[in-house]
Amino acid sequence: MTPHLTAPATTPAPTGHTNWWQDAVIYQVYPRSFADANGDGMGDLDGVRHKLPYLRDLGVDAVWLSPFYASPQADAGYDVADYRAIDPMFGTLHDADALIRDAHELGLRIIVDLVPNHSSDQHEWFKRALREGPGSALRSRYHFRPGRGADGELPPNDWESIFGGPAWTRTEDGEWYLHLFAPEQPDFNWEHPAVADEFRSILRFWLDMGVDGFRVDVAHGLVKAPGLPDIGGSDQLKLLGNDVMPFFDQDGVHEIYRSWRLILDEYPGERIAVAEAWTPTVERTAHYVRPDELHQAFNFQYLGAPWDAEALREVIDASLAAMRPVGAPATWVLSNHDVTRHATRFANPPGLGTQLRTPGDRELGLRRARAATLLMLALPGSAYLYQGEELGLPDVTDLPDEVRQDPSFFRAEGQDGFRDGCRVPLPWTVDGPSYGFGSGGSWLPQPASWGALSVEAQTGDPDSTLELYRAALAARREHPGLGSGDAVSWLDAPEGVLAFARDGFVCTVNLTAAPVRLPAPGKALLSSGSHEVALEGGEFVLEADTTVWWAV
Structure with a gap:
């Protein structure tokens, strides 16, 4: 059927x-x-x-x-x-x-x-913060903290960097600074x-x-x-x-x-x-x-x-x-x-x-x-x-x-x-x-x-x-049914196929590995395949892994 x-x-x-x-x-x-x-x-x-x-x-x-x-x-x-x-x-x-x-x-x-x-560790604020040491006003523009452990040898918390490893690096004066990414990218303190x-x-x-x-x-x-x-x-x-x-x-x-x-x-x-x-x-x-x-x-x-x-x-x-x-x-x-x-x-x-x-x-x-x-x-x-x-x-x-x-x-x-x-x-x-x-x-x-x-x-x-x-992109500019909006109208379609309508426009997508025969909803505008869409008796073949745009 x-x-x-x-x-x-x-x-x-x-x-x-x-x-x-x-x-x-x-x-x-x-x-x-x-x-x-x-x-x-x-x-x-x-x-x-x-x-x-x-x-x-x-x-x-x-x-x-x-x-x-x-x-x-x-x-x-x-x-x-x-x-x-x-x-x-x-x-x-x-x-x-x-x-x-x-x-x-x-x-x-x-x-x-x-x-x-975050900034670079070569940003002037951060360089001054390192030079001026603990208690510097510039340090409060980043997240500097004392470490944990007997001698402050452990990071201030257990956060991990997105790039891997601890999210903290220790400075020469013993404090630690936060960097959710690379050590060269210290995080700003947005509370300042x-x-x-x-x-x-x-x-x-x-x-x-x-x-x-x-x-x-x-x-x-x-x-x-x-x-x-x-x-x-x-x-x-x-x-x-x-x-x-x-x-x-x-x-x-x-x-x-x-x-x-x-x-x-x-x-x-x-x-x-x-x-x-x-x-x-x-x-x-x-x-x-x-x-x-x-x-x-x-x-x-x-x-x-x-x-x-x-x-x-x-x-x-x-x-x-x-x-x-x-x-x-x-x-x-x-x-x-x-x-x-x-x-x-x-x-x-x-x-x-x-x-x-x-x-x-x-x-x-x-x-x-x-x-x-x-x-x-x-x-x-x-x-x-x-x-x-x-x-x-x-x-x-x-x-x-x-x-x-x-x-x-x-x-x-x-x-x-x-x-x-x-x-x-x-x-x-x-x-x-x-x-x-x-x-x-x-x-x-x-x-x-x-x-x-x-x-x-x-x-x-x-x-x-x-x-x-x-x-x-040319069709998207020209067709009134494309572009802005906040909804689509889904159409009945076989398993593995998406079909939806917008104003005077229909999109059909076959996400399966086999072609599917469907009724043609209108005039074919564009296909992601390399050939024109062939119609036969009001139907068309939607090839595997293919999208076709239609003007209704």
């Missing part, structure tokens, strides 16, 4: 004007790996600026730049020494200004990373008013430069539980994202973001802030995007969902339901600079986490990645793309140990430390030095297959992943 796709009783009315960020497609640029303008093997801001027309033509609305601030680069720039200066490896403040101006002329918005949970004052000033500095928003790194980590209590037990890192911890997702963070929202609202042009908030549930995530706090929060529950119809429908429903009461858009993301690219995650069996060491089935992974992209872009809200996913790039899982730079790779029992695999510089041309990334090689080695996946190789090929992204 042929399954029946039941049309919804009513379709949502067009929402009319929406704030730009409610349905934006935001493209993450990892500057060191995007484009190298000066030929030193490292991407830079001038390289990004020269590639802005490519991003405009791709069809994105905004560009999010990972950190480019002055930094010793102990954690790829997430250890900031000066929040108002550009690291020389990326350029100058003049380069940043030119990038922002050029982006605005092209109709693109710029979002910059902000790292408020000077810290709050400083970051309000930093916000204004970049808003005055013209940036359109901030991605807030570790937004859930700023406030620690009073007294810094022990957690007890072992395997703390396995609890992250599953339980409220004394150093994450404390209610006190929300007062900080309410004060930030007041500043953002002072500026014209709908400036926004986006929370990187790892929380146990999407309901907890929704707390960060209440009307007087931040505008968006990353949906890590969606990113971590397996390629499974039931699991995806559950997280989609939960995400939309959680955001609806606070009036914030749901966000959807499949890859970023911290996780294995989804073309490789979906190439492997489920349950292996988000940092993989095996390439898996490349053909299967790419087919699923393309289908997953069309599913994501059909959902109501805002979508995030990570540089290179539009090329279908896999993770580079065979990087030699001697070239790796992920700090957690060198620490025991922390994150897997394989984030370098998603950070390999992009290929722009079929051949040439570093496949067009720059004239001086690349800071991480690129695979020999990179040329065939380059922008040059894929441009104009109707079956390429790049052209699929371009077509999908």
